Amino acid sequence: MPNRSARTLVTFLLDRTGSMEAIRDDTIGGFNTYLDTLKGDGSANIEFTLVQFDSMSIDKICVAEPVAQVAKLTRDTYQPRASTPLIDAAYKTIEAVEASLSTHPAERIVICIQTDGHENASTEHNWNELNALVKDKAAKGWQFNFMGVGIDAYDQGARMGIPAAATVAYDHRDPAATRAVFAASAENARDYAVGARPTSVYCEKQKRSAGDRFADLFKSKPTSESADQKAEARKRALKKAIVDDITL
Numbered sequence: 001m002p003n004r005s006a007r008t009l010v011t012f013l014l015d016r017t018g019s020m021e022a023i024r025d026d027t028i029g030g031f032n033t034y035l036d037t038l039k040g041d042g043s044a045n046i047e048f049t050l051v052q053f054d055s056m057s058i059d060k061i062c063v064a065e066p067v068a069q070v071a072k073l074t075r076d077t078y079q080p081r082a083s084t085p086l087i088d089a090a091y092k093t094i095e096a097v098e099a100s101l102s103t104h105p106a107e108r109i110v111i112c113i114q115t116d117g118h119e120n121a122s123t124e125h126n127w128n129e130l131n132a133l134v135k136d137k138a139a140k141g142w143q144f145n146f147m148g149v150g151i152d153a154y155d156q157g158a159r160m161g162i163p164a165a166a167t168v169a170y171d172h173r174d175p176a177a178t179r180a181v182f183a184a185s186a187e188n189a190r191d192y193a194v195g196a197r198p199t200s201v202y203c204e205k206q207k208r209s210a211g212d213r214f215a216d217l218f219k220s221k222p223t224s225e226s227a228d229q230k231a232e233a234r235k236r237a238l239k240k241a242i243v244d245d246i247t248l
Helices: 018-039 086-100 127-139 153-160 175-193 204-209 227-244
Strands: 008-015 046-053 058-066 108-115 143-149 167-170
Touching (some): 008 018, 008 086, 008 175, 018 046, 046 086, 058 086, 086 127, 108 175, 127 143, 127 153, 143 175, 175 204
Parallel strands (some): 008 046, 008 108, 143 167
Antiparallel strands (some): 046 058
16 A cells, blocks of 8 residues: 655755746746645645755755645745756755755655756766766666756756656746646656655656647657667757747
C-alpha cells in the first residue's frame, strides 16, 4: 500500500530573469496553481522548497516548509530581472538538497526546474558537470522535471540529463496552458509522494494540455537515416515550429 506518511521533499527552481517579465502575472498564477495542487487534500507528507534565480542572486524563498504553510507568490515576491545562470542555479540547488538530507532524510525527492531562456550567465559550473550530477541523483531515485516556456525544452533538458518523458515545453501565449502545466507538474509530484505513481514524468495528455509543440520532434522513431541526417531533419522541423509561432 502507498506510504502517505513518507517524507517527500519537493524543490522548485523558478526562473526570475528579466525575460520572464512579459509573462510575470501568468507565472505567478501558474505557480500558485502548482501550490494548490500540491497541497491536495493534505494527506501527503510534503515539505516544499522554493528557489528563485537570476544572475544577480540565487535566493531561497522557503526551505523544507510543510506545503500547507507555503505562501503564494505575489508581484512583490516575484520580480523578474537580469540574466540566466541556469547551470549554476540548478547545480547549486541540487547540491543544497543533497546536503540537507544528511540531517533531514527524505524517502522521496522531486526537483522541478522552470525557465524561459537559455543558459547565458553561469560562471562556476558547466553542462557536463550538471549532466553528471543530475544522472547521479536520478540513479538514486530522485525525480527531475523540466518545464521550458516558449523554448526548445527537450534539447536543453537533454543537456541537463533530464529525459524527454520528464520534460515539457509549454505555450507562453496561453494562460490556460501555463496553469495546466503547473497543475500537471504538481499532480505528478503529489501522486509520486503518496506512492500512487512510480515517477513524476508527464503523460501525453498533460503535454498536449500544455500546448507542447516540441514533443513530437524528439520522439524516437525507427529510421535508416544517419545521426547527421536525423539532426538536420530535426533542425528543419524545429525551425518551422518557431516560424509558425511568429504573429504579426
